[in-house]
Amino acid sequence: MGMDLVFKALADPSRRKLLDRLRARNGQTLSELGSGLDMTRQAVAKHLALLEAANLIATRKRGREKLHYLNPVPIQGIYERWIGKFERNRLRALSDLKKALEQGDD
């Protein structure tokens, strides 16, 4: 379960889009995840398999359905590797500031 797999999985915009969709609504089926996307069912299935191999999504069976869940645990490990505890709060403050400035009134 290498870090290489995680970076490879994240290197594709379609796969990042699928993770965004799970972030917005966790526990979706393949069909739900692919709906409204400009991708074939096979392409979505392939992307999901890669994301699962990188452990960026977890799956559960519910009857005949397979549900997909965002699993950011490997990303947390990467984050902790390069971001020290003292940088953390400063970076969060910067990120909040950037978001606030970009969104205007919030």
Added chain:
Amino acid sequence: MAKHEKPSFVYVTYIATTPEKLWKALTDSTLTRQYWYGRRVASDWKVGSPVTFWYEADGGEAVSDRGIVLESDPPRRLSYTWHVEFAEELRDEHPSRVTFEIEPTGKEVKLTLIHDDFAPGSKILEGVRSGWPAILASLKTMLETGKPLTGTSAEAAAAAQAEVAARTRKA
């Protein structure tokens, strides 16, 4: 709506350890306090028994979360209810449910954490989302290297807790 039956959060991590060591890490207070934001867990882990998570506050100890053991099958499966108590705003919320599944997979052990059965309009979802990945990453690192990650230390917990409380008040 059938959607309520679905687990809401499922987290998976693969850890180079044994099921027994992983079970101990989930149920032993000297270990939980190292990787679980300084939390000391207390329970006899029998079905129906209370589970209490303590944290150090103002020179003493206070309860952060409480639950009841629903299932306990060492070293395979552990489930308990989850009631957040550290922030006053969260105390009225109906308990949710936390389940750990431990499966050996060759050289590693697969840990699946399911957190579900949330009250409608639950205010703890953001805390769940940011908390578990950090706790699980730290648990993995502790079991594999002997040292947890700094992001889940007791000091980091105080900051995270203040943030959750602030977010809850805003919501």
